[in-house]
Amino acid sequence: MFSFHSMKICSFPARLAVLNLALxxxxxxxxxxxxxxxxxxxxxxxxxxxxxxADVSIIDREQIEASAGRTLSELLVREAVVQISANGGLGKxxxxxxxxxxxxxxxLLIDGVRxxxxxxxxxxxxxxxxxxxxxxxxxxxxxxxxxGSDAMGGVVQVFTRLGQKGFHPYGSVTLGSNSHRKVxxxxxxxxxxxxxxxxxxxxxxxxxxxxxxxxxxxxxxDRDGFDQDSVNGSLAWRLVPxxxxxxxxxxxxxxxxxxxxxxxxxxRTETTTQVLGAGLEHQWSEGVRTTFKLSRGEDKATSFxxxxxxxxxxxxxxxxRTQTTLQHEWATAIGTWMLGAESVKESVSSxxxxxxxxxxxxxxxxxxxxxxQGHLWQFNLRHDDNSQFGSAxxxxxxxxxxxxxxxxxHGSYGSTFKAPSxxxxxxxxxxxxxxxxxKGHSKELALVYKSGIGxxxxxxxxxxxxxxxxxxxxxxxxxxxxxxxxxxxKASIKGWSLGYEGGSxxxxxxxxxxxxxxxxxxxxxxxxGKKLPQRADTQLSASLRxxxxxxxxxxxxxxxxxxxxxxxxxxxQRLAGYGTLDxxxxxxxxxxxxxxxxxxxxxxxxYETVYGYNQxxxxxxxxxxxxxx
Numbered sequence: 001m002f003s004f005h006s007m008k009i010c011s012f013p014a015r016l017a018v019l020n021l022a023l024x025x026x027x028x029x030x031x032x033x034x035x036x037x038x039x040x041x042x043x044x045x046x047x048x049x050x051x052x053x054a055d056v057s058i059i060d061r062e063q064i065e066a067s068a069g070r071t072l073s074e075l076l077v078r079e080a081v082v083q084i085s086a087n088g089g090l091g092k093x094x095x096x097x098x099x100x101x102x103x104x105x106x107x108l109l110i111d112g113v114r115x116x117x118x119x120x121x122x123x124x125x126x127x128x129x130x131x132x133x134x135x136x137x138x139x140x141x142x143x144x145x146x147x148g149s150d151a152m153g154g155v156v157q158v159f160t161r162l163g164q165k166g167f168h169p170y171g172s173v174t175l176g177s178n179s180h181r182k183v184x185x186x187x188x189x190x191x192x193x194x195x196x197x198x199x200x201x202x203x204x205x206x207x208x209x210x211x212x213x214x215x216x217x218x219x220x221x222d223r224d225g226f227d228q229d230s231v232n233g234s235l236a237w238r239l240v241p242x243x244x245x246x247x248x249x250x251x252x253x254x255x256x257x258x259x260x261x262x263x264x265x266x267x268r269t270e271t272t273t274q275v276l277g278a279g280l281e282h283q284w285s286e287g288v289r290t291t292f293k294l295s296r297g298e299d300k301a302t303s304f305x306x307x308x309x310x311x312x313x314x315x316x317x318x319x320x321r322t323q324t325t326l327q328h329e330w331a332t333a334i335g336t337w338m339l340g341a342e343s344v345k346e347s348v349s350s351x352x353x354x355x356x357x358x359x360x361x362x363x364x365x366x367x368x369x370x371x372x373q374g375h376l377w378q379f380n381l382r383h384d385d386n387s388q389f390g391s392a393x394x395x396x397x398x399x400x401x402x403x404x405x406x407x408x409x410h411g412s413y414g415s416t417f418k419a420p421s422x423x424x425x426x427x428x429x430x431x432x433x434x435x436x437x438x439k440g441h442s443k444e445l446a447l448v449y450k451s452g453i454g455x456x457x458x459x460x461x462x463x464x465x466x467x468x469x470x471x472x473x474x475x476x477x478x479x480x481x482x483x484x485x486x487x488x489x490k491a492s493i494k495g496w497s498l499g500y501e502g503g504s505x506x507x508x509x510x511x512x513x514x515x516x517x518x519x520x521x522x523x524x525x526x527x528x529g530k531k532l533p534q535r536a537d538t539q540l541s542a543s544l545r546x547x548x549x550x551x552x553x554x555x556x557x558x559x560x561x562x563x564x565x566x567x568x569x570x571x572x573q574r575l576a577g578y579g580t581l582d583x584x585x586x587x588x589x590x591x592x593x594x595x596x597x598x599x600x601x602x603x604x605x606x607y608e609t610v611y612g613y614n615q616x617x618x619x620x621x622x623x624x625x626x627x628x629x
Contacts, residue, residue, distance in 0.1 A: 040137070069180065078541050078543075090203075092126060107149075142414030144394040169628040193238050201229075203229075205227075219259060293324070300316075341365075381395050392437055492521040499513075580607075599619075600620075
C-alpha cells in the first residue's frame with residue numbers, strides 16, 4: 001500500500017520519473033499554455049511571469065470563487081503548496097509555513113501594504129474575506145532584499161477588487177453546512193479618467209468544536225462559530241495626462257468563539273483588519289515611472305472570556321503599521337532598474353504594558369531585472385535601519401537561461417533577516433530587549449521543462465537560518481515559572497518542489513508536490529537534529545477540471561504525510577498523515593447568473609494539523625452568483 005511516511009527525499013528522481021510517465025500516459029496530447037500572466041510581487045515591478053527568475057504561484061478569481069467554505073490559508077495550501085497549522089475552522093488562528101520556514105517568516109501584503117500583528121510577529125490569515133479578493137500572488141523563496149523583515153520564506157500578496165471600464169455590479173449568496181450563510185455585493189466601473197470599485201460581504205458560520213479531548217482542560221464540545229462583516233473600496237483617477245491618483249481600503253470585522261476550559265463560557269474575540277492606502281503616480285515617459293504611497297495596516301483583537309477562577313477577563317492587542325514608500329523605476333537596454341525608500345512605524349496598544357510601544361524602520365532598496373535572448377537576471381539590495389536593533393543589509397541574485405526551446409535553468413541566492421516581535425522584546429517580565437534579528441541565507445536551483453506535456457518546474461531549495469529566537473524556561477527565585485527568549489537556535493531547511501499545470505481542450509489540471517527536510521540545526525540541545533514541528537515531510541496537491549456544455553466540474557485532492565506537534569518529536573504528539581478530496585461544479589443559468597456547488601472533504605476524513613484541534617469534516621455549499629454586464 002502507498003505510504004507518504006515511507007517517501008524519502010533521496011529517492012525523489014525515481015518518483016519524478018514515475019510521475020512523468022503517469023502524466024504522459026494519462027494525457028498524451030497535452031497543449032502548453034501560452035498565457036503570459038503579469039506579476040509584481042517577484043520584483044516590485046510589473047513583469048510577465050515568463051520573465052521572472054523566482055518561483056511564483058498565481059491564484060485567480062475563478063479559483064477563489066470555487067473555494068466555498070475554505071479560509072485564505074486553506075486556499076493557499078491547495079493552490080500554492082504551502083503548509084499550515086490551523087486551530088480549527090473559519091476564523092480560528094492559523095500559521096503558514098512557506099518553503100518550510102517558521103510562521104513569522106512569510107510576509108503578507110494587502111494591495112502592497114504590510115499587514116499582520118506586530119506583537120506576535122506574524123500575519124493574521126484568518127480575518128481576510130475571500131469574497132473581496134481579486135487575485136493572490138505567492139512568491140516562494142527569500143525576499144528580504146525586496147521587502148525587508150518577515151520575508152525569509154517568501155511573500156503572499158493579496159489584491160482586492162479594482163475598478164474597470166463600464167458598469168459591472170455583482171452579488172452572491174452562499175448557504176452551507178454548519179448553518180453557513182454568506183452574502184456579498186458590489187460594483188466595479190469607470191472610464192479612461194476614473195475607475196472605482198466598492199464591495200461588501202457578510203458571513204456567519206456556527207462552526208464545529210474546534211478542540212477535542214486531547215487538548216485537556218480547555219476542551220469544550222460545543223460549536224465554535226465565526227461571524228464577519230467586511231467592505232472594500234478603490235479609486236483611480238487620472239488627474240492630467242501622466243499623473244494618476246489612487247486610493248484603496250479594506251476593513252473586516254470578525255467575531256470568533258473558542259474554548260477556554262469552562263463549560264459555561266467561550267472566549268469571544270473581536271478582530272478588526274483594516275488596510276488603507278493612497279498613492280500618487282507619475283509616468284514620465286514609456287518605461288519611466290515614479291510612485292509615492294502612504295498606507296496603514298491595523299490588526300486589532302479584543303478577547304472577552306474567563307480567567308482561572310471564572311471571573312470576566314478582557315484582553316486587548318491593537319497593532320498598527322504606518323508605511324511611506326517612494327519608488328522610481330525606469331527601463332533601459334539591460335533591464336528595468338528600480339530604486340526606492342521606505343519608512344515603516346510599528347506601534348502596539350494593549351491591556352498588557354510593554355516597556356516600548358513603538359519603533360521605526362527606515363529602508364533604502366534598489367534592483368535590476370531583465371531578459372534578453374533566453375537570459376533572465378535579477379539583482380536586489382536593501383538596507384534597513386531599525387530603531388530597536390540597528391541595521392541589516394540583504395541582497396538577492398538570480399539568473400535564468402533557456403538553453404533549448406523546451407528547457408531552462410534558474411538559480412538564485414538571497415540573504416534574509418527577521419526582526420524580533422514586540423512580544424519577543426518587551427513582554428512583561430519575560431521579553432528580552434537585547435535580542436537581535438534572525439538571519440539566514442537561501443539557495444535555489446530550478447529546472448523548467450515546456451513541451452507537449454505542459455510546463456513542469458522542479459526546484460531544489462536549501463535554507464539556513466541562524467539566531468532563531470527560542471523561548472526557554474529561565475526560572476528565578478522571584479518567578480520560578482519565567483520564560484525568556486534568546487537567539488540560540490538554528491534551522492536547516494532543504495527540499496524539493498515539483499509544479500505542473502496545463503490544459504488541453506476542455507480539460508485543465510494542476511499538481512504541486514513538496515518534499516521537505518526541515519530540522520533543528522542547533523548543537524548541544526535536546527532538539528538537535530530533530531524535525532521542526534508542524535511540518536510534513538511530503539505534501540501533494542492536485543486539481544483536475546473539465547468543462548461540459550454549460551457546466552464546469554472540478555476535483556481537488558490534498559495529501560500530507562505525518563508531522564510532529566512539538567520540537568521534541570514525541571510520539572505522543574505525532575499527527576497522522578491525511579488525504580482529503582473536494583468536489584465542485586458550476587452551471588451557467590444565463591449570461592448573468594451562475595450556480596456553484598462545493599463538497600469539501602468528501603470522505604469525512606478526521607485529521608489534525610495542530611495537536612488537539614479539529615479540522616472541518618464533510619461539508620457542502622451552494623452559491624448563487626450574479627454578474628451584471
